[in-house]
Amino acid sequence: MCEKKAEEAVSLEVHQRILSRNDETARHNREHFDRLGTIAVNLMGSPGSGKTALLEATARRGNRRVAALAGDLETDRDAQRLAAAGIPSLPITTGSACHLDAGMVHRALHDLPLEGIRLLAIENVGNLVCPAVYDLGQHASVVALSVTEGEDKPLKYPVMFRTADLVVITKVDLLPHLDVDVRAIRNNLARVMPRPRAIEVSSRTGEGIDQWMQWLDELCEAATAPLQEARA
Amino acid sequence: MCEKKAEEAVSLEVHQRILSRNDETARHNREHFDRLGTIAVNLMGSPGSGKTALLEATARRGNRRVAALAGDLETDRDAQRLAAAGIPSLPITTGSACHLDAGMVHRALHDLPLEGIRLLAIENVGNLVCPAVYDLGQHASVVALSVTEGEDKPLKYPVMFRTADLVVITKVDLLPHLDVDVRAIRNNLARVMPRPRAIEVSSRTGEGIDQWMQWLDELCEAATAPLQEARA
Numbered sequence: 307m308c309e310k311k312a313e314e315a316v317s318l319e320v321h322q323r324i325l326s327r328n329d330e331t332a333r334h335n336r337e338h339f340d341r342l343g344t345i346a347v348n349l350m351g352s353p354g355s356g357k358t359a360l361l362e363a364t365a366r367r368g369n370r371r372v373a374a375l376a377g378d379l380e381t382d383r384d385a386q387r388l389a390a391a392g393i394p395s396l397p398i399t400t401g402s403a404c405h406l407d408a409g410m411v412h413r414a415l416h417d418l419p420l421e422g423i424r425l426l427a428i429e430n431v432g433n434l435v436c437p438a439v440y441d442l443g444q445h446a447s448v449v450a451l452s453v454t455e456g457e458d459k460p461l462k463y464p465v466m467f468r469t470a471d472l473v474v475i476t477k478v479d480l481l482p483h484l485d486v487d488v489r490a491i492r493n494n495l496a497r498v499m500p501r502p503r504a505i506e507v508s509s510r511t512g513e514g515i516d517q518w519m520q521w522l523d524e525l526c527e528a529a530t531a532p533l534q535e536a537r538a
Numbered sequence: 539m540c541e542k543k544a545e546e547a548v549s550l551e552v553h554q555r556i557l558s559r560n561d562e563t564a565r566h567n568r569e570h571f572d573r574l575g576t577i578a579v580n581l582m583g584s585p586g587s588g589k590t591a592l593l594e595a596t597a598r599r600g601n602r603r604v605a606a607l608a609g610d611l612e613t614d615r616d617a618q619r620l621a622a623a624g625i626p627s628l629p630i631t632t633g634s635a636c637h638l639d640a641g642m643v644h645r646a647l648h649d650l651p652l653e654g655i656r657l658l659a660i661e662n663v664g665n666l667v668c669p670a671v672y673d674l675g676q677h678a679s680v681v682a683l684s685v686t687e688g689e690d691k692p693l694k695y696p697v698m699f700r701t702a703d704l705v706v707i708t709k710v711d712l713l714p715h716l717d718v719d720v721r722a723i724r725n726n727l728a729r730v731m732p733r734p735r736a737i738e739v740s741s742r743t744g745e746g747i748d749q750w751m752q753w754l755d756e757l758c759e760a761a762t763a764p765l766q767e768a769r770a
Contacts, residue, residue, distance in 0.1 A: 313559070317552050323545060353584045353666045353695060354687025378694045379667065402697055404636065404667035432694070433667055434585045435611065435636035454686035454709070455586025462610045462664070463585060465634055477686070483715050485742075510717075 328440055331408035335443025338415065339426065345529045346426045347522075348442050350466065351450035352459075353432030356476035358384045359509035360450055360518070361427050365391040367519055371424040375414050377406040377431045384429060393427075394418065405436040408443055424526060434459065438466040445529045446471040453477050457490040464498040472503050472521060479508035560672055563640035567675025570647065571658065577761045578658045579754075580674050582698065583682035584691075585664030588708035590616045591741035592682055592750070593659050597623040599751055603656040607646050609638040609663045616661060625659075626650065637668040640675055656758060666691065670698040677761045678703040685709050689722040696730040704735050704753060711740040 339346045349357050361374060365388070374395040376384035382397035389395045396418045398410050411428060420426060428444060430437040438447075449470040451459060454477055460467045467473065473495055475488060488506060496502045505521060507514030571578045581589050593606060597620070606627040608616035614629035621627045628650045630642050643660060652658060660676060662669040670679075681702040683691060686709055692699045699705065705727055707720060720738060728734040737753060739746030 313552070313555060317556060320545070320549050320552050324549060327545070352586065352664070352687075353691050354684070380696055381690070381693050383690055383694065402667075402671075404665070431667070432584070433636070433665060435634075435663070435665055436668070439634075452586070452686065454684065454712070455584075458613070458615055459585055461613050462615065464612055480686070480712065480715055483712055 325439070328408045331412050332441035332443040335408055335412055335415065336445075339420070339443060339445070342420045342423070344420045344423050344426050345446075345526045346428060346442070346444040347525070348428050348430060348437070348444035348447045349450065350430045350434075350437045350447065350470075351432065351476075352434045352452070352455060355432065355450040355452045355455065356509055357429050357432070357450045358387055360474060360476060360507065361388055361393060361429065362391040363507070363509040363512065363515050364427075364519070364522070365393050366512075367515065368392075370519075370522075371422060372427060373418060373420065373423045373425075374427040374429060375406075375411060375418065376429045377410070379403070379431065388429075394423075400431060404431060404433050405440050406430050406442060407440045411442045425522060434463045434466050438469050446525055448472045448474060450474045450476050451491070453481055453484060453486050453488060453491070457486055457494060460491070460494040460498045467495060467498045468500065470499060471501075472505065473499070474518060475504055475506045477508060477510075478506045478513060479511050557671070560640045563644050564673035564675040567640055567644055567647065568677075571652070571675060571677070574652045574655070576652045576655050576658050577678075577758045578660060578674070578676040579757070580660050580662060580669070580676035580679045581682065582662045582666075582669045582679065582702075583664065583708075584666045584684070584687060587664065587682040587684045587687065588741055589661050589664070589682045590619055592706060592708065592739065593620055593625060593661065594623045595739070595741040595744065595747050596659075596751070596754070597625050598744075599747065600624075602751075602754075603654060604659060605650060605652065605655045605657075606659040606661060607638075607643060607650065608661045609642070611635070611663065620661075626655075632663060636663060636665050637672050638662050638674055639672045643674045657754060666695045666698050670701050678757050680704045680706060682706050682708050683723070685713055685716060685718050685720060685723070689718055689726060692723070692726040692730045699727060699730045700732065702731060703733075703757075704737065705731070706750060707736055707738045709740060709742075710738045710745060711743045
């Protein structure tokens with residue numbers, strides 16, 4: 307039992323050192339983004355929550371100077387889908403890792419030129435737990451939550467939703483076929499998010515994409531203001 | 539850089555020691571199940587993939603002497619839903635942990651009497667990555683994969699599907715409303731599962747639940763045969 311306790315203590319210490327080193331690299335990434343005037347968004351959510359589809363819908367609005375990094379354990383399918391939609395994209399394949407970390411993003415940035423890019427979407431590994439803990443250097447954290455996942459996910463996975471700046475409730479075109487009340491999702495979000503903010507979208511029908519684009523524009527403006535002040 | 543490499547080596551070593559200790563506890567759990575003639579199933583899948591609904595549908599068939607452990611970061615909602623469906627259940631709340639481990643199951647078993655229980659369903663934390671790595675002492679691993687998650691999840695999360703004895707393709711009643719071909723899901727499963735086995739179900743309409751019950755019966759028979767031999 308004592309041996310186990312000692313092991314847990316070592317494990318915790320190693321984990322904290324890894325997180326602290328991750329934060330250092332994340333700061334470095336953020337400085338890189340700020341220097342180039344690029345706003346980075348960490349897009350998280352369960353597998354199949356519609357993260358790639360949301361970015362495809364974003365691309366269809368055109369003229370946004372968007373680039374993307376697409377994280378997955380295996381395959382470069384998402385990066386290919388995004389490239390086909392007109393978004394310069396690179397895959398990050400993590401092997402068995404359940405989340406992106408700042409170092410993976412840092413290494414990928416060597417191959418993704420950000421000059422002239424206004425918005426960098428970092429699509430994380432599909433996972434409603436682990437990605438929340440690793441800062442990538444983003445300016446905002448967005449969680450895609452599909453209505454098909456049910457009403458109670460915010461309560462069951464609070465760590466993810468507590469750190470989200472915005473929750474995009476996706477696939478609302480499926481609501482007529484589900485026993486899911488979007489108001490219950492919103493109520494549950496309000497119980498865990500310090501500043502609840504949610505947008506309902508269907509990437510398929512385009513519903514709500516206007517609001518998503520507007521949120522992105524506001525984010526870019528808010529994030530750029532202090533940069534311009536610093537440069538003045 | 540060298541410091542980082544050393545840190546990664548320590549991290550890997552600690553991780554391997556944790557896994558090796560987990561395997562030891564899993565063996566202990568399995569012996570406990572075998573002594574009582576209980577068959578344990580580790581039920582995994584993304585958040586909202588329909589794990590609890592599948593167990594509710596199982597309960598509706600009655601007379602199966604089923605009990606359950608329900609893992610979640612927070613809340614005992616799933617355990618409550620299962621208890622309401624007539625399945626004796628205990629919650630395991632993991633806090634921030636993204637998966638169950640054998641020790642959590644071991645501790646919960648102290649409070650869940652298994653005498654007379656034929657099937658113990660261990661509903662894991664909703665996560666298509668981490669739970670695959672932790673043996674809980676189960677006799678079989680089942681992955682619930684909702685058709686709403688899209689066709690490519692087996693290729694993108696191969697670690698989970700490689701170790702699955704059965705994949706239950708859930709929510710097939712939604713297929714008419716999705717751009718998803720269930721044959722593509724099956725083809726992708728065949729590319730990663732050593733012995734592909736999948737059943738299509740809708741817990742809502744009851745479609746495919748017969749096949750699921752039959753698979754459970756076969757599992758119980760197959761798992762009991764060597765036990766009876768050992769006792770003879």
